[in-house]
Amino acid sequence: MNIKNISPKQIEIIDLTKLGELEGKEIKLQGVIHRLRILPNVTFCILRLERSLIQVVAEQQHDLSKFIEGDFVEITGIVRSSKLNDRAILNKNYEISLVTINLIHRPKELPPFEINKKELNIKPDLEFDMRPISLRHPKKRAIFKISETIANSFASFLELNGFTRIFSPKIVFAGAEGGANIFKIQYFDKMAYLAQSPQFYKQYGVGIFGRVYDIGPVFRAEKHNTTRHINEYISLDFEMGFISSFEDVMALETAYLKYLIEQLKEKNSFEIDLLEITLPTFNDFIPSIKLKDAHEIVFKEIKKDYRNEPDLSPDEEKFLTQWSKKEYNSEFLFITHFPTSKRPFYTMDDPENPGETLSFDLLFRGLEITTGGQRIHDYDMQYNKIVSFGLNPSDFESFLQLHKYGVPPHGGLAIGLERLTARICGIENIKEASMYPRDINRITP
Amino acid sequence: MNIKNISPKQIEIIDLTKLGELEGKEIKLQGVIHRLRILPNVTFCILRLERSLIQVVAEQQHDLSKFIEGDFVEITGIVRSSKLNDRAILNKNYEISLVTINLIHRPKELPPFEINKKELNIKPDLEFDMRPISLRHPKKRAIFKISETIANSFASFLELNGFTRIFSPKIVFAGAEGGANIFKIQYFDKMAYLAQSPQFYKQYGVGIFGRVYDIGPVFRAEKHNTTRHINEYISLDFEMGFISSFEDVMALETAYLKYLIEQLKEKNSFEIDLLEITLPTFNDFIPSIKLKDAHEIVFKEIKKDYRNEPDLSPDEEKFLTQWSKKEYNSEFLFITHFPTSKRPFYTMDDPENPGETLSFDLLFRGLEITTGGQRIHDYDMQYNKIVSFGLNPSDFESFLQLHKYGVPPHGGLAIGLERLTARICGIENIKEASMYPRDINRITP
Numbered sequence: 001m002n003i004k005n006i007s008p009k010q011i012e013i014i015d016l017t018k019l020g021e022l023e024g025k026e027i028k029l030q031g032v033i034h035r036l037r038i039l040p041n042v043t044f045c046i047l048r049l050e051r052s053l054i055q056v057v058a059e060q061q062h063d064l065s066k067f068i069e070g071d072f073v074e075i076t077g078i079v080r081s082s083k084l085n086d087r088a089i090l091n092k093n094y095e096i097s098l099v100t101i102n103l104i105h106r107p108k109e110l111p112p113f114e115i116n117k118k119e120l121n122i123k124p125d126l127e128f129d130m131r132p133i134s135l136r137h138p139k140k141r142a143i144f145k146i147s148e149t150i151a152n153s154f155a156s157f158l159e160l161n162g163f164t165r166i167f168s169p170k171i172v173f174a175g176a177e178g179g180a181n182i183f184k185i186q187y188f189d190k191m192a193y194l195a196q197s198p199q200f201y202k203q204y205g206v207g208i209f210g211r212v213y214d215i216g217p218v219f220r221a222e223k224h225n226t227t228r229h230i231n232e233y234i235s236l237d238f239e240m241g242f243i244s245s246f247e248d249v250m251a252l253e254t255a256y257l258k259y260l261i262e263q264l265k266e267k268n269s270f271e272i273d274l275l276e277i278t279l280p281t282f283n284d285f286i287p288s289i290k291l292k293d294a295h296e297i298v299f300k301e302i303k304k305d306y307r308n309e310p311d312l313s314p315d316e317e318k319f320l321t322q323w324s325k326k327e328y329n330s331e332f333l334f335i336t337h338f339p340t341s342k343r344p345f346y347t348m349d350d351p352e353n354p355g356e357t358l359s360f361d362l363l364f365r366g367l368e369i370t371t372g373g374q375r376i377h378d379y380d381m382q383y384n385k386i387v388s389f390g391l392n393p394s395d396f397e398s399f400l401q402l403h404k405y406g407v408p409p410h411g412g413l414a415i416g417l418e419r420l421t422a423r424i425c426g427i428e429n430i431k432e433a434s435m436y437p438r439d440i441n442r443i444t445p
Numbered sequence: 446m447n448i449k450n451i452s453p454k455q456i457e458i459i460d461l462t463k464l465g466e467l468e469g470k471e472i473k474l475q476g477v478i479h480r481l482r483i484l485p486n487v488t489f490c491i492l493r494l495e496r497s498l499i500q501v502v503a504e505q506q507h508d509l510s511k512f513i514e515g516d517f518v519e520i521t522g523i524v525r526s527s528k529l530n531d532r533a534i535l536n537k538n539y540e541i542s543l544v545t546i547n548l549i550h551r552p553k554e555l556p557p558f559e560i561n562k563k564e565l566n567i568k569p570d571l572e573f574d575m576r577p578i579s580l581r582h583p584k585k586r587a588i589f590k591i592s593e594t595i596a597n598s599f600a601s602f603l604e605l606n607g608f609t610r611i612f613s614p615k616i617v618f619a620g621a622e623g624g625a626n627i628f629k630i631q632y633f634d635k636m637a638y639l640a641q642s643p644q645f646y647k648q649y650g651v652g653i654f655g656r657v658y659d660i661g662p663v664f665r666a667e668k669h670n671t672t673r674h675i676n677e678y679i680s681l682d683f684e685m686g687f688i689s690s691f692e693d694v695m696a697l698e699t700a701y702l703k704y705l706i707e708q709l710k711e712k713n714s715f716e717i718d719l720l721e722i723t724l725p726t727f728n729d730f731i732p733s734i735k736l737k738d739a740h741e742i743v744f745k746e747i748k749k750d751y752r753n754e755p756d757l758s759p760d761e762e763k764f765l766t767q768w769s770k771k772e773y774n775s776e777f778l779f780i781t782h783f784p785t786s787k788r789p790f791y792t793m794d795d796p797e798n799p800g801e802t803l804s805f806d807l808l809f810r811g812l813e814i815t816t817g818g819q820r821i822h823d824y825d826m827q828y829n830k831i832v833s834f835g836l837n838p839s840d841f842e843s844f845l846q847l848h849k850y851g852v853p854p855h856g857g858l859a860i861g862l863e864r865l866t867a868r869i870c871g872i873e874n875i876k877e878a879s880m881y882p883r884d885i886n887r888i889t890p
Contacts, residue, residue: 001738005730006692006779008700011606011656011685030687030853031655050607050655072853074687104687107851108824132649132843133850141653148610152600161456162495165593167679167862169881170615170662171628171639173888183616184631185639188668192888194616194630194639200890201881204577208586210476210495211456216661217615223633234612240456242475242519242549247451255453285450293446334451379553398577398890405578406552408475408517417612436614436646443618443637445649445843 016052017270019094022079026099029054032136033071035116038064045098046116047075051145052090052270053138055082058098069116072105087274088118088138124431131436131445142271143433146264147421151215153263154236154415157256163238164209168201168216170194174395177344181221194219197414199346200399202239203375206410207402213238215417225440227429228314228367230418232438239375239412246348246358246374247288249411250334253362253370254286257332264424275425280331280364287324288334288360294320310342318366336360345389346382346399348374348411358411365423372413379403461497462715464539467524471544474499477581478516480561483509490543491561492520496590497535497715498583500527503543514561517550532719533563533583569876576881576890587716588878591709592866596660598708599681599860602701608683609654613646613661615639619840622789626666639664642859644791645844647684648820652852658683660862670885672874673759673812675863677883684820684857691793691803691819692733694856695779698807698815699731702777709869720870725776725809732769733779733805739765755787763811781805790834791827791844793819793856803856810868817858824848 014027034048043058045067056075058064067073077096084092111133113122120127120137127134135141155165175182175196183194198214205212214237222229243249261279264272272279289297295307298316301323306313312320312335324333337356340349350356359373376382382403386393393400422433431437436445459472479493488503490512501520503509512518522541529537556578558567565572565582572579580586600610617640620627628639643659650657659682667674688694706724709717717724734742740752743761746768751758757765757780769778782801785794792802804818821827827848831838838845867878876882881890 001741002735003738004692004733004779006695006699006733007730008703009693009696010700011697013607032851032853050609070851072687072851105822105851105853108849111850130846132652132847135649135653144611144654145609151612152604152610155597155600159597162458164495164590165597166589166880167596167662169677169883171664171677171883171888186629187888188666188885190888204580204890207577208580209589217612219616221633232614232616242517247449248454250451251454252456254451255455258453285452288449288451290447293448296446334449377550398574401575401890402577404553405556406477406515406517406550408477408550435611438614438616440633443616443632443635445645445846 016049016054016090019079019091020081023081023094024078026076026078027096028074028076029056029096030072030074030104033067033069033073036064036067036069045101046086046089047073048136048138051141053086053088055084055089055095056098056101057095058101062098062101064101067101067103068106070107070110071103073101074104075099075101090270124429128431128437128442129444135435139275142274143421143425143427144435145271146268146275146277146425147417147433149263149267150260150420150424151234151236151417153260154256155213155215156263157259158211158213158238161211161252163211163213163240164205166198166201166205166209166212166214168195168198168214170217170219183219183221196220197235198237199344200402202237202412203346203399203402203407203410206239206241207405207407210242211238211240223440227431228419230431230434230437230439233434234417236415236417237412239410241408241410243374243409243411246336246360246372246411249372249374249413250286250288250360250362253372253413253415257282257286277425280424282330282332283328286330286332286334286362287328288336290337290356291335291339292337294335297323310339312361312363312368317363317368321363321366324363331365333363334360335363343373345385345391346375348376349385362413364420367419367423369419369423370413370415372411374409374411377403377407377409461494461499461535464524464536465526468526468539469523471521471523472541473519473521474501474541475519475549476517478512478514478518481509481512481514490546491531491534492518493581493583496586498531498533500529500534500540501543501546502540503546507543507546509546512546512548513551515552515555516548518546519549520544520546532721535715569874573876573882573887574889580880584720587719588866588870588872589880590716591713591720591722591870592862592878594708594712595705595865595869596679596681596862598705599701600658600660601708602704603656603658603683606656606697608656608658608685609650611643611646611650611654611657611659613640613643613659615662615664628664628666641665642680643682644789645847647682647857648791648844648847648852648855651684651686651855652847652850655687656683656685668885672876673864675876675879675882675884678879679862681860681862682857684855686853686855688819688854688856691781691805691817691856694817694819694858695731695733695805695807698817698858698860702727702731722870725869727775727777728773731775731777731779731807732773733781735782735801736780736784737782739780742768755784757806757808757813762808762813766808766811769808776810778808779805780808788818790830790836791820793821794830807858809865812864812868814864814868815858815860817856819854819856822848822852822854
């Protein structure tokens with residue numbers, strides 16, 4: 001009998017931003033040959049690593065003619081200074097002088113497009129059909145390093161603020177948002193649904209842990225196929241108890257955004273440079289206006305009359321963040337007090353303004369990226385609002401447990417990860433900020 | 446028009462482990478009255494905070510008779526030293542001498558069980574039916590602070606090891622594991638499925654980022670209703686490229702488990718004490734044996750003959766971790782080389798042992814908590830194995846893109862969060878380690 005001992009072993013990581021410390025030393029790298037240029041006296045081999053490219057230079061004693069682009073290789077080489085200007089290279093002040101190169105694996109075929117061009121520039125359908133391959137393009141994958149920082153910094157910021165992470169179930173018996181936009185599942189001999197939001201579970205979480213956050217997928221069976229919608233997306237959710245106003249939620253989001261901008265500067269300077277991202281800035285605050293005032297501004301400034309509309313139109317969202325940038329140097333703008341009819345049944349009405357709710361959206365670069373507000377915590381108020389919405393309280397028995405047995409005043413928000421990622425990266429179509437977007441026509445790959 | 450400025454504002458957190466630094470000072474707390482004991486000269490009011498209890502003592506000038514257990518209150522009081530012995534209290538060396546108390550909200554009703562007893566001890570059906578309330582019990586919610594650390598330390602450990610976080614889609618067109626255990630969704634005019642694992646997307650991730658991890662829900666339509674199964678669970682997944690052996694994956698998991706134990710000591714000493722958890726220990730390694738040798742040990746030691754079985758039985762899993770604890774001081778044990786027929790079609794066969802795979806399970810305290818192994822990276826090998834499994838390669842067109850256009854040798858694993866949480870907490874039924882467990886009979890709350 002053969003018993004092995006498995007000892008703990010971590011990955012050896014070379015910090016490429018500190019390549020200078022290794023100048024003159026030999027290092028080992030594994031990667032893909034991204035570009036290969038064989039000249040009479042020298043060969044330039046650009047390797048694609050986990051996050052960036054690196055230039056490997058082979059002097060003429062090395063014959064690299066048996067290698068092709070796409071090969072997975074292991075190289076050793078000496079770090080030496082250089083001056084490179086490809087934004088996809090990290091670190092641009094160094095290159096590797098080749099010592100040895102070994103083939104690890106050669107692909108069966110070359111993909112039908114060139115992954116090593118500066119811009120991918122292929123048709124969207126091909127790009128999405130071949131996403132496992134097209135995401136290898138340095139600029140495509142960089143988007144998801146930004147997205148990763150947005151999600152991870154949401155978690156770390158909320159952890160610093162005493163929030164507990166929850167994992168809400170995705171198979172549910174009823175939808176939080178109500179309405180027809182819900183996917184049905186055959187669950188053994190019952191019908192079940194895919195969660196449209198973790199809303200109920202976040203509110204339960206307030207009663208359990210006081211403050212909770214949840215990062216996970218949500219599902220909306222919306223039929224529109226636009227650059228602003230996908231049918232499965234990652235929702236960054238939090239909910240906090242003992243608030244004194246729904247503005248507490250907005251103030252915490254403002255603090256998160258400040259923190260996020262710092263985290264992006266710290267962790268993603270490579271991607272910021274590669275994608276030529278302009279990070280959002282704001283002065284010490286984000287301006288906040290009521291929906292009806294927002295309609296007035298739009299009417300006054302660009303003569304479009306939405307003053308009787310219960311919601312913002314896409315062109316208002318576009319105009320209003322330009323306006324707030326000009327007037328307040330803020331690319332973010334809160335819109336508050338949406339009408340009762342346009343907000344879900346768990347939203348708290350404004351006692352001072354009948355028909356309006358203590359709710360908000362956050363607009364950023366022309367797009368709503370957050371919905372939030374104060375929720376109802378009183379049992380009778382919640383029961384009556386369910387009835388006034390034409391819903392049946394017995395369908396909300398589990399949810400009403402919360403109010404019956406008590407929960408403190410609370411509120412929260414949901415940020416769409418793909419929307420925020422897209423707008424930070426300056427991408428128009430949010431599908432590009434989803435690795436494998438699902439829309440009315442697409443569930444592959 | 447009214448424009449407000451929303452300034453960033455974080456939550457003021459009192460670190461209860463450092464309450465000594467505030468001795469003699471007045472602090473403000475918000476919480477629930479967990480227990481109220483009114484004596485002639487003094488009232489003891491135990492408040493339930495986000496994570497722990499705290500004792501508030503009201504001298505006789507305070508009349509607390511108008512308060513009841515379950516009330517949400519805000520108090521101010523002076524920190525003073527004490528000596529308490531309720532494990533649910535943090536910090537046991539201090540209490541609060543009441544200065545002011547205000548009612549924030551009173552629930553409509555009291556729940557049908559007492560949340561403030563040392564043990565909840567109610568019937569499981571009632572506990573799960575009323576999970577939004579029963580999870581408020583200090584010992585119940587403590588389980589999920591352990592679970593939170595397991596998930597968050599998985600993320601931070603892998604980040605330190607150069608992994609990129611991905612979010613794999615949950616609506617998919619085919620199942621990674623194959624077979625009948627898959628939930629169907631009506632996706633507009635198509636049929637779709639709920640992901641059984643992020644397997645394909647993790648493997649795509651290796652081609653994109655080299656090393657990836659994913660934390661999210663997965664769905665299994667398994668009909669058995671046991672203490673070891675739930676139909677929706679959180680899977681902690683990683684996949685790493687450029688491995689030289691499937692043991693690289695096992696060595697990284699071993700390093701994670703060491704890291705996790707340190708993180709639990711650092712972040713969860715409160716819950717470890719409250720739940721009387723014995724943290725797992727191992728010497729400098731985790732032992733690893735082949736499946737057939739595991740069967741031999743079981744046969745030799747307890748005379749049960751599973752030597753012709755292609756998998757481990759539950760009683761073998763129980764016995765084997767006892768055995769490895771006795772023999773190697775390790776409550777963890779790797780079992781390797783499962784037969785080809787019992788592992789999915791993407792598993793690499795062992796070239797040296799036909800019919801066996803380069804795969805492993807990790808057992809811990811009698812339960813399989815991890816499945817992993819090396820995957821096939823070669824196109825022809827993967828194509829042929831799909832065919833030999835009786836599957837149709839054209840159903841795996843997206844997946845085979847990966848192999849056709851190339852991916853380096855790679856492997857990975859999946860850890861069941863609820864299983865690992867349950868075993869660390871010493872819980873027999875993994876449903877108790879899921880906030881809102883889904884089983885064949887339950888999709889509520």
